[in-house]
Amino acid sequence: MTAPVTNLTAMFAVPFASLALEHAARLNPGLAALFAPRATDAYRDRLTPGDRLCFRGQEDLFDWPEAAELRAEMLGGLCAAVMAANTFTEAEFDAFSVQARARLIVVRPDGALPASSLPLATWCALYCVAAPAPNPARPDSASLRLYESRLGNMLLDASNWRLRPPFSPGHTLWRPAPGEMAVFPAWILHEVTLNRGESDLMLVLARARFARPGMEALPPW
Numbered sequence: 001m002t003a004p005v006t007n008l009t010a011m012f013a014v015p016f017a018s019l020a021l022e023h024a025a026r027l028n029p030g031l032a033a034l035f036a037p038r039a040t041d042a043y044r045d046r047l048t049p050g051d052r053l054c055f056r057g058q059e060d061l062f063d064w065p066e067a068a069e070l071r072a073e074m075l076g077g078l079c080a081a082v083m084a085a086n087t088f089t090e091a092e093f094d095a096f097s098v099q100a101r102a103r104l105i106v107v108r109p110d111g112a113l114p115a116s117s118l119p120l121a122t123w124c125a126l127y128c129v130a131a132p133a134p135n136p137a138r139p140d141s142a143s144l145r146l147y148e149s150r151l152g153n154m155l156l157d158a159s160n161w162r163l164r165p166p167f168s169p170g171h172t173l174w175r176p177a178p179g180e181m182a183v184f185p186a187w188i189l190h191e192v193t194l195n196r197g198e199s200d201l202m203l204v205l206a207r208a209r210f211a212r213p214g215m216e217a218l219p220p221w
Contacts, residue, residue: 010166016146016174017081017183021073021127024179031129034066035202039106053111054192057104059221061204067102070127070204074181075100078125078208081183095213100125101221102206105192107142109199113192115147120219121186121207128176129204132197141196144182146172147189176203 021027039055048056062071075098083093107113109132118124126144135141148171154160163169173193174182184190186207195201211218 012150013166014185014188015081015085015183016172017084018174019077019081019181019183020179021077021181023069023073027070027073028129028178031067031070032202035104035106035129039104043104045103051111053108054113055104055106055108056113059101059103061102061104062100062206071100071102074102074125074127074204074206075208077181078123078183078206082123082210096210098208098210099218100206100208102204105201105203105205107192107195107201107203109195109197112194115145115189115191117189118186118207120221121209123183123208124186124188124190125181125183125206125208126176127181127204127206128178128202130178130200130202131176132195132199132201134175135196138194138196140173140193142176142201143193144174144176145191145193146174146184147191148172149189176201 038057041050043057044050045056045058061067078100079093079098083090086093105113132142148169151169154169176182192201192203209218
């Protein structure tokens, strides 16, 4: 019997990018020294629950004069990732304006960042300033977990529980490393897993959106 020809393709792919910031090695020591004394209650976001093991700063970090170079580096990397995922020409993309807000996240040992998605934004950028050493007993320690969203109304039976990549369902882990940044759609539910290391995980979390000329009046943050 001749097997029919099957054209097997992937549908509904979600873009995810990881990249290294060009000047991270020079920037990170100064950023760590700047951020550490500001991970206090005075700089905490009052709209989120207080948590002594996970500091979430106010969403004004990109307004700090001391963070101007970090802002330029992060938004440059974000724009490169977004452009790579699109079909716009460079000239078309250069006409867009980018709006972004960012906050400091410090996940202390035994702490975690609860799962959430980001409202009123299209993209999320997560940059690592400092990270604990890997925990051999907990390979998922202090990692970014992106939650699978296809399983909500799917029946799991004998034919689909062991699909090959990229069809196989499952959450995705990305391990932050100093100088590295992840970029992904802001609607994806994500968390930072329990930090089972011996030092703090220091991150900058930014949400961003883009406007074409004539459509700058986006909803307020």
